[in-house]
Amino acid sequence: MSDILTIDDLTVDIGRPLVKGVSLELHPGRIQGLAGESGSGKTLTSLAVLGLLPRNARTGGSIRLGDTEILGLRRRELNRIRGRRIAMVFQDPSSSLHPQLTVGHQLTDHIRTHLGLGRAAARDRAAELLERVNVPSASDALGRYPHQFSGGQRQRIAIAIALACDPDVLLADEPTTALDVTVQAGILQLVRDLATERNLAVLLVTHDLGVMSAVADDVAVMRDGRVVEAADRETLFASPQHEYTRGLLAALPGSRFEGGGA
């Protein structure tokens, strides 16, 4: 299976070692889950892919997009890749949406900047995207501001913006954590469907193994800066090898791993 994004022995040091040799491969059409408790280094790993680590971070290892090494690229080169080939959605959709600009303004600006389309063509594409992510009355929605939508709809809009330029890779960091449980399933199903229909390689970062079990094809579990276990979803959930993974699974409601034994 060909990989589109390859993280190889990644290290991140910010005053102390925080990511300690992480390797992961992302494949088109597949969702790679990255689980682990708070502080285990999941977010730093995904920020490294986007070149968004703090300036004082020192990195080692390799991150390749196709055949291109992207770890350590200059900001200008990275800007060309970010948004266009690698896109991201965050836990709080408001952080990717400008509060004072209409949704249409934000989507069409993004499309025009990256794809060089004219105003009318960009607006058509924006409406199509909103329809695809199931925002109701897509053409009306273009004229509205982010605060006029629910949290779930704002996350759908953030996903539409992320996908506007047909990226190869989507990094989703806790995309449903801030949402009501009832809304979460719909967003996860959307990410699942988009991965399949657009051949998108997704890195899904979450501390919630319940979320993982719903959509990820492969799961890696991080602890203290390292991947302690990685397998396809069925294998990992059926026979977790690592005590730490068993502990995480035991924390799930209704788990058969309660008590720590497999």
Ligand SMILES: Nc1ncnc2c1ncn2[C@@H]1O[C@H](COP(=O)(O)OP(=O)(O)OP(=O)(O)O)[C@@H](O)[C@H]1O
């Ligand atoms: N800018 C920074 N300077 C110093 N330490 C940092 C910085 N950013 C993160 N860290 C530390 O790095 C470790 C890993 O953080 P990271 O955000 O990657 O964890 P995480 O697994 O994503 O957890 P969470 O789910 O809480 O976001 C934590 O101990 C955190 O305190």
